[in-house]
Amino acid sequence: MATARPLAPPVELKAHIEMLHEEALRAFNNRDLEKLVSFYAPDAMVMPPNQVPAAGLNAIRELYTEAFEMGFSNFQFEMTRVVPSNELVATSGTYTIDLKTPSDIIHDRGKFVAVYQVMKNGAWKVLFDIWNSDLPPVTMTMK
């Protein structure tokens, strides 16, 4: 994995963040839990809809363990905005994901915000990660 360059020109930093996001996506789809958790800062918060937030790496590990057990898969996203600063990079975009149930596959789509923060060692890690669905609640729960 490339090292972070907090003082790099914005274009290079944007490309670096996009690469990290793609790697995290791959880790999710490969169900590589430890790799996935490694993208988060020690005090990161992951905020899924209709659940309490997961604060810190242990809680984040539990959250994704449950997500894998529930059958979430085929996660895709498009990062449409990447806004850099010296110590934070704010990103947003859209996602699609599938939830396999015993009888069906539920497709969800929505949007996310992920904020990256530079660590003391120069690496960029996810500090805040939040998303929600574009679809009405019943579509997701009743289909």
Place this chain on the structure above:
Amino acid sequence: MATARPLAPPVELKAHIEMLHEEALRAFNNRDLEKLVSFYAPDAMVMPPNQVPAAGLNAIRELYTEAFEMGFSNFQFEMTRVVPSNELVATSGTYTIDLKTPSDIIHDRGKFVAVYQVMKNGAWKVLFDIWNSDLPPVTMTMK
């Protein structure tokens, strides 16, 4: 309203962002649409659950017009994290809100991320605003 101080010490910037957030909360609860919209950057995105995002000030104005018509009120929040950088401030916290229906009042609670960006004139405006509920979907839709 105080002017922004992008080069101020972090403590002062944090207090300024907290003040802006409190003012936006007051504007929402007073149903002061134009005041509320004035807290957002021209290219801001507001991302409510179970709806498509509102991009830009016209779409944000429409979103809050609909929210007021739907009977959302008594919005409260606690900003628990404020992380500054030179051009962005990332915040997160928890919220509670009421939705008045003809027969009942539905209480929702959840979490949010709001990212502030400094404008060319030094003012800090909300760039990304996203939240979701801690409650199961059925609690919100069926009660």
